[in-house]
Amino acid sequence: MAGFNRILIANRGEIACRVIRTARDMGYRTVAVYSEADADALHVRLADEAVPIGPAPVSESYLDADKLIEASRLSGADAVHPGYGFLSENADFARACANAGLTFIGPPPEAIELMGSKRLSKLAMEKAGVPCIPGYQGEDQSDDRLTAEAARIGFPLMVKASAGGGGKGMRLVDDPAALADALRAARSEALSAFGSDELILERAVQNPRHIEVQVFADDHGNVVHLGERDCSVQRRHQKVVEEAPSPFVSPELRAAMGQAAVNAARACAYRGAGTVEFLVDGDGNFYFLEMNTRLQVEHPVTELVTGLDLVEWQLRVAAGEKLPLTQDQIALTGWAMEARLYAEDPRHDFLPQTGRVLAWEVPHGPGLRVDHGLRAGQTVGPHFDPMLAKVIACGATRDEARRRLARAVEDTVLLGVKSNKAFLSGILRHPVFAAGDATTAFLSDHFADHPTLTPAPPPLRLRALAAALMHVGSARGIPGASGRVSWRNSTATPWHCRLDCDGEMHDLTLAVDSHAPHPRVTVRAGGETEVIELLEIAGDRCACLAGGVRRTIRFAFDGDVLHLDGPFGDIAFRDATRAAAGAAEDAAGSGRIVAPMDGRIVAIHAAPGDQVRKGQTLAVLEAMKMEHRLASDVDGTVAEIAVTAGDQVRIRQTLVTVAPTNA
Structure with a gap:
């Protein structure tokens, strides 16, 4: 039986924190690694020890296998957990760990290699009797052969890179005349992203469900599945919201897909945690898509409906133990959903965001869980994937889990960096998603014109509050407030204020009521008027009365920039009152x-x-x-x-x- 005592986590962020917590609970010592960009990150603080591995670019740190092996040697680690992303599905890294005498907490290199190729894995799945989408995955990669095979398969069809994932090297082709351009573009993108321009062709499954099955295998011949996850809500082939179980899958379909996933794992002599992904059409026909040879981002929803710790299972299997449960001992209870919180701006084509985290607060309550690696004061830089956290909720029913998750996403506070939280809330509260009818076409068919995707100026209420906090707040002891006017000034002397929000200038006229028990500011912009009464300011919370409704809003100053937690997440205002009138961009x-x-x-x-x-x-x-x-x-x-x-x-x-x- 393999034995290890000290685990190096060859990853960062929330997954490193997640692995550290379970490893610590099981009595293992943990070692973090960090680049220069992560020197003060949460995962570094949580681990027993940490080893610096180089500059911020991942190619010089987290993707450098030699540095990770050396970090294991320096720290005395005798096992490596790769998390997900980075080198988690790199067969050469798994071999390097073995050659260095380290236990790789993952599948055998041969399984990683096989399932890393869409072409070879599909051939293996067909041999194992796993249903596959009709297509072509042959060695002949000439344009003539691919064109002939496309005609045989029929249109519409998918052109896919054999290596990698994430939608790179993938093209939907509806018209035979567009095939040649699609092949050229897919080859170029695949070669750039994965170092291989090998392609496969598949019949396009229209408006499918994206359903994946969690599998586990040990070294004693045992293979089980832990039910399915529905990952149909996607943007550009990237998952956005996941849930377990699927609202579409019947017990009979679950059993059939589960058995197919087990057969897939057996076909590649698998060990540890893996995920077999399927496309499912409206009639319940399912087809093998790919197998991810690692722990998945969305594994928490499986944990919540099974009551199991999948990282614990990974460590037990890697230590040579048998799987803790047999198939008939595994049951699904209740429902769970997960939303991925990203540093991105959905109102500007999901542009990734960077900046310093001024405030970070996660919700707490029954059925809630937030996996993250954030802390206030750290910088979200440009070097890594923009996912910041996973907000997860469970409940006795799907609707209870959905309601809890929607509220939890809305209650998450992130200031200093824009996020997609309003976008996520909009999805969770959309009637099509609420009904369980979302397919992979959900966002394009039902969400394209949603307000969370449409640029618009902040509502006057928020502009008024920003102006009040900036210009009246200093009298209430708010650090950062400019204090241009005392709140005891007379209403007879209104004055002008200009705010810069994302490069757009907003001209306001303010008047302060000198007789109100609390600062009461009347704000006018064009023909609109808003009255804001600042009832209470405590730390970074402001209770205000506006439009007859009392609300509490979080805020933070970063120099001369005020950040408010608005309905679309972080909204930043800069006081441009003293700027020249011509300074605003036309x-x-x-x-x-x-x-x-x-x-x-x-x-x-x-x-x-x-x-x-x-x-x-x-x-x-x-x-x-x-x-x-x-x-x-x-x-x-x-x-x-x-x-x-x-x-x-x-x-x-x-x-x-x-x-x-x-x-």
């Missing part, structure tokens, strides 16, 4: 191209003196594993380029300046 465009977040300049597509058009890409910024094209907002002439390819830049840093035509 709605037609300023010609100043700034970094929307911290990141690295990948490419510059212009030179000083070039004539450019509005909408033309001038620079490409890489942040949070994504590339963002930055375009000119005017027609004009490039006046200055302040950066070069390879430069690290800060949010709001000026990158390119364009002199507008006829300016």
Whole structure:
């Protein structure tokens, strides 16, 4: 039987914290690793020891297998848990751990290798009798062969990269005339992302459910499944909300899919935790999609409906023990849902966000759980995936779990960084999702015009509150408030205020009631009027009365910027009252191209003196594993380029300046 005592977690963030807690409860010592960007992160503080492994870029730290092996040696760790992402599905890393005498808490390298190839895994699944989507996964990768196979399969069809995942190298082709371009684009993207341009073709399953089955196997020939998870709510092939069990799956379908998943695990001599993913059509026909050879992001929902700790099972299996339960001892009770909280701005095409966390507070209550690796004061940088936390809720029924999760998401406080919490709340409260009818087409069919995706100025109530806190709040001892006026001033002397919110200027007129028992501010903007009464200010909480309703709102000052926890999450205001009237950027465009977040300049597509058009890409910024094209907002002439390819830049840093035509 394998034995180990000290576990190095070769990962970061919430999954590292998650593994550390279970390992500690089981009596194991834990070792964290961290890059320069994570020196003061929560997972570093939770572990017994921690080893620095290099600069912030993941290629020089978390993806450097040699540094992780060396960290194990330095700390005396005799086992490695890879978490998910990074090297968790890297067969070479699993072999390197074994060669170094370390127990790899995961499947055998051979299973990782097989299931890492969509082409080879599909061939193996067909041999094992697991239902697969009709398609082509042959070695002949010529355009002629792929074109002929596409005609045989029929349209619409999916072109997919054989390696990797996350939607990269994937194209839906409806028209045979578009196939050649789709093959070229998918090959190029796959080669760039995964180092392999090998493709497979599959018949497109229209509006399917994305259902996955959790499996576990040990070294004693035992394989079980722990029920299914419904992961149909997706954006760009990335899961957003997951639940267990699925509202679509009957007991008969659960048994059939569970057995198919067990057969898949047996076919590759699996060990440990794995997830077999299926597409399910409206008639209940299911097809193998892929197998993830690691713990999944959404594993908490399975834990909550089974009452099991999957990390504990991983550690027991890796130590050579038998699975704790047999198939007939595993039961599903109640319902659980998980929402992924991301540092992104859904109202601006889900642009990833960076910044310093000014306030972070998670909800507590019956049936709630939040897995995270955040703490107030840390910086969310551009080097990692933008997922910050997982908010999870369970209940006796699906609707109870859904209601609890919606409230928990809304009650999560994150200031300093924009997030997708309003987007998540909108999904959970949408009638189609509430009815259990969401397929993979849910967001495109039912959510495209949702208010959480539409840019709009903050409501006057929030602008009024921001102005009140900035200009009246200093009399109430609020650090950071500018104190331009005492709240005992007369209402007969209204005064002007200008607020900058995301580059948009808002002109307000304020008047303070000198006779009210609490600061009472009348705010006018255009033809609108809002009256805000500041009832109580305690720390970072403000109780106010507006529109006849008392509300408590969290706030934080970061220098001269005020952050409010509004209905769409973090809303930042800067007092621009003293700025020159012409300082505001014209709605037609300023010609100043700034970094929307911290990141690295990948490419510059212009030179000083070039004539450019509005909408033309001038620079490409890489942040949070994504590339963002930055375009000119005017027609004009490039006046200055302040950066070069390879430069690290800060949010709001000026990158390119364009002199507008006829300016």
